[in-house]
Amino acid sequence: MERSNKLLKLLLALLIVAIIGVALFFFAGHASGRSTVKDVEKSSGCGYVKYRDLEKNVSMTGSVAGSDKVTVKGETDLKVKKLSVKVGDKVKKGDVLLEFDSADLKKQAEELKTKAQNDSKNAHAANEKKLSDAKKAKEDNIKKAQDEIENAKNKRDQAYTDYNNLVDEYNALIGEADRAYDEMAAASGDDAAAKKSKWESILEKANKIGNDADELHAKLQGFEDAIPAAKAAYEETVKKADAEIKKAQDALDAEKKNPSSAEPSKELKDIQDKIDRCVVKAPKDGVVSQVNAAVGKVPSSADVISISDASQFVITGKVSESDLIKISEDMTAEIKTASTGDKSVSGKVKRIDRKRSSEGQKEDEGFTVEVSVDEKDSKLVIGEKATVKIVMDKCENVLSVPYDAVMGGDNGGYCVFIASKNSKGDYVISKRKIEKGFDGDEYLEVTSDTIHENDLVLTNPRGVSDGDVMHLNPPEN
Structure with a gap:
């Protein structure tokens, strides 16, 4: 135990x-940690204090186009038969850009032309028939009118004959009545009564004939007037008949003078116009900046080709709503494309569309900005992609450090870590307070005298303290 x-x-x-x-x-x-060397292998972990030109930019991407763009229209119900250009091609006014397949349209046009020719032949035959019918009608109607004149004369003559006959009969009866009266006056008794009855009967008959004669006499002027009326009707008949003959003859004469004067139908004119539009030509000199057509396919839009003025370029892109409020027209811009390489081309903000294209437009769809290119010989290529930096503000030749070298902020102030090389080839870290000036995109201006040009400054310092010794791979100064 x-x-x-x-x-x-x-x-x-x-x-x-x-x-x-x-x-x-x-x-x-x-306790010995302050003297332990910390390896920082990445050269991007440090940079230099330098005098630089600083900028505050808004970036956007877009495509190169000509400043004066013309959109060429095409058919949206026909397939493209031939496409003669591509983006970047230079064209002259009148050059053929593309052709639509017009075979079916031409077939329809020929059918309509054939129908029109047949209609023309039928119309000619109809006009000839109208002329023949008009001449025949004239003969028939003139004969009827002449017959009417003869009838009027015959009726007048007959009326006068009848009237004269009635007058003669009346006069004869009056003479007979006078004789019967004398016989009655000479007779007596029963014979006197018989004679009276005879006299009265003759007198009654004479009166009736006299009345008939009076009635016929009243109509004689009407029979007289019927003759000039019939003659006038004859003249009117001749006039109308001659007019119909002239109308038919004029139609035939017009055919002889101008056989092709017949106007094509609206349907044929529309089809012919469409056939003419099947060959799409350049309306102006320029460079093809957009092609929305492919051989064998029907274009999805009537805007098939865009032609731009290659003497003046513009870059069209979009910026977010947050960047929209930072920029304004006439701000300078720096443009880069694959064709310019590392060189920047100068430009200027030409237009800003501050309205949404539609009520349903999303915020991240952006707002359209157009930047004009200042340089004439910029070597830009229409249709290529471009990166644009719109310069909001700039500060030239100021002492600056990389943006990610600055630590702290607000009441504690700002600081950087400066690295000084010791005799062993390592770097001793010292913390320096600074005062910040112009705030650029990549670098910040330092207005205090706590650091100097060519000082080595740490970037993205993490876990670093004042007095640390570090192994660094500085970039070339």
């Missing part, structure tokens, strides 16, 4: 010693 207690005490003592040893080891390591 006593031996077990001694063993337990020994083990406890060894454990305490081990704990103290470990603690001393970590303490010693921490």
Whole structure:
């Protein structure tokens, strides 16, 4: 039992010693941490304090186009038969850009022309028939009119004959009545009564004939007037007949003078116009900036080709709503494309569309901005993609550090870590407070005198403290 207690005490003592040893080891390591070299292998972990030209920009991407763009229209119900241009091609006014397949249209046009020719032949035959019918009608109607004149004369003559006959009969009856009266006056008795009855009967008959004669006499002028009326009707008949003959003859004469004068139908004119539009030509000199057509396919839009003025370029792109409020017209811009390489082409903000294209437009769809190119010989290519930096503000030749070298902010102020090379080739870190000036996109202006040109400054410092010694791979100065 006593031996077990001694063993337990020994083990406890060894454990305490081990704990103290470990603690001393970590303490010693921490105490010497300031002199431990920390490896920072990436050269991007540091940069230099330099005098630089700083800029505050809004970036956008877009495509190169000509400043004066013309959209060429095409058919949206016909397939493209031939496409003669591509984006970037230079064209002259009148050059053929593309052709639509017009075979079906031409077939329809020929069918309509054939129908029109048949209609023309039928119309000629109809006009000849109208002329023949008009001449025949004239003969028939003149004969009828002449017959009417003769009838009128005959009726007049007959009326006069009848009237004269009635007058003669009336006069004869009056003479007979006078003789019957004398006989009645000479008679007596029953014979006188018989004579009277005879006289009255003759007198009554004479009166009736006289009345008939009077009625016919009253109509004689009407029979006289019917003759000039019939003659006038004859003249009118001749006049109308001659007019119909002339009308028919004029139609035939017009055919002889101008056989092709017949106007084509509206349907044929529309089809012919469409056939003419199947050959699409350039309306002006320029460079093809957009092609929305492919051989064998029907264009999805009537805007098939765009032609731009290659003497003046513009870049059209979009910016976010947050960037929209930062820019304005006439701000300078720097443009880069694949054709310009590392060189920037100068430009200027020409137009800003501050309205959404539709009520349903999403915020991230952006707002259209148009940048004009200042340089005449810019070597830009229409249709290529471009990166544009719109310069909101700039500050030239100021002492600056990389943007990600500055730490802190607000009440604690700003600071940077400067790295100074020691005799062993490592770098001793010192923390310097700074005052910040112009805020550029990549660099910040330092207005205090706590750092100097060509000082080596840490970027993205993490876990670094004042006095640390580090191994760095600085970039070339």
